[in-house]
Amino acid sequence: MSVDFAIVGAGPAGMAAATLAAELGLDTLLIDEQDGPGGQIYRAIERTEGGASTPSLLGPDYLAGQSLATALRASAARYRPATTVWHIDPDGTLSLITEGVGDSVAARRVLLATGAIERAVPIPGWTLPGVMTVGAAQILLKTADLVPDGRAVLAGQGPLLYLAALQLARAGAPPLALLETAPHENYHAAARRLGGLWAARRAFGKGLALLYGVRRAGIPVRHGVRGLRAFGRTRLERVVWDGGEIAAEHLFLHEGVIPNTQMSLALQLAHEWDEAQLCWRPRVDEWGRTSLPTIAIAGDGAGIAGAEAAVLLGRLAALDAAAALGRLGEAERDRRAAPIRAELARERAIRPFLDALYRPRRSVLAPAEDDTIACRCEEVTVGQIRRAVRLGAPGPNQLKAFTRCGMGPCQGRICGPIVGAVIAAARGVPIAAVGTYRPRAPYKPITVGALAGMSTAKWPPA
């Protein structure tokens, strides 16, 4: 099978890109691992039954995803849900697996719209059952109307922490406490970036409404929390911090989101360290083009800017793909892009303020305690990583040979940012100098049966 334009990921960027690309006459295929469109932010957006999808509960921002999904369904773009992309060739060939059956698609251009993942929050005890991410709590609410049964604590920082607290309260399960870890100096740093706020007044207003909503819901908020740890025998029993503790069955952690770079790293695209957002991101130009001419990236996967910006970036990438494939003149592409860019500038205006306000502490990236687990899969501790550095492991990939860190089922998705920061701190060099894991296909585990069942047209190689 061959297509003009293959898009990986049906979140805001992917939905918007597919809809516009199809409208511009490109034979477009949108591939996504989930059952329905929406990505994580608009997860289960097409669900009509159930109490969680009511506007009063999840809020109007969530429901904005409905019009994107409706437009996608009405477009000529082909949409392939429940499909895992497990390899992408630099020439645009995608290896897929749907319900255990493998095949491949040749695309003239590929757009990665794989969005963001939550930053790992490696505290002592974070592998205990009962400790989850705040995003996980939201997904349970969006997809299954599930709220935590028992005492729940939210800890960390960022807008999502407050939004989730409010959503849980509206769903009848207010958290026992919200422990905010933002260091005090962040407030001063953020205040120095207030200059762009007139353009970002809408986003800023939304943030203030969130803070006010949490206060009005009566959720106790504790600021400047340090030394967070989770205790329990077989599951979470207590949440402890410097100067306090709470008995709880659930702890939801959040320290912001970072680009999901698994595929962009595996493709060996050029990446750079983003010191403002403290994460690696693929290097892209104003159209989302990467260092490989066949591959572009749109949305949070190329740097965190949020769902509204992702929609706009998806549309810019679709315009550029149409121009590259001869469906649109360059002048027309630029004319259509101009109003999108103006809106994008408004959406991005809040970012410097948010990045400064919610900048994680160094200890979130590189935990102080030696016995804290860094690699959840292979159960490698921070202390073991430091020891490997003393023995001569200079970077994440060499560390694998010393510790098996990053070689478990998640293939370094969770521990990658942690090991980079721990190695950098141990060596006394910047994280940018240490580099990243080099993930390889298959991006997700596949069975030998699915591999053997794939089309043999390209095998053996000539």
Place this chain on the structure above:
Amino acid sequence: MTVPQGASAASAVLLAGLAGARETAISGSGRAPYCMMGVCFDCLAEIDGVPNRQSCMVTALPGMRIRRQRGARTIDPDAAPDAPPSFPIPEPRSGGA
């Protein structure tokens, strides 16, 4: 076990109140879903006889059997098929290293 339509197998595990979905291959410690979005692999479970599946990425269906993933998967030599594989294995190409 009844779950809302569209809920994942991992949601079913949590709704059932189970302390853990799996035991790790290294120390055997109990783990439960952490990210619910296909990143962390801590929700691995045996679903309808297939081990090590990401239960957060599998939609729960009527009659689905979800079992705890205990440690690393093992291979049962008795379960290996006697018959040779049915697909052709290409001849090694001559020349070159």
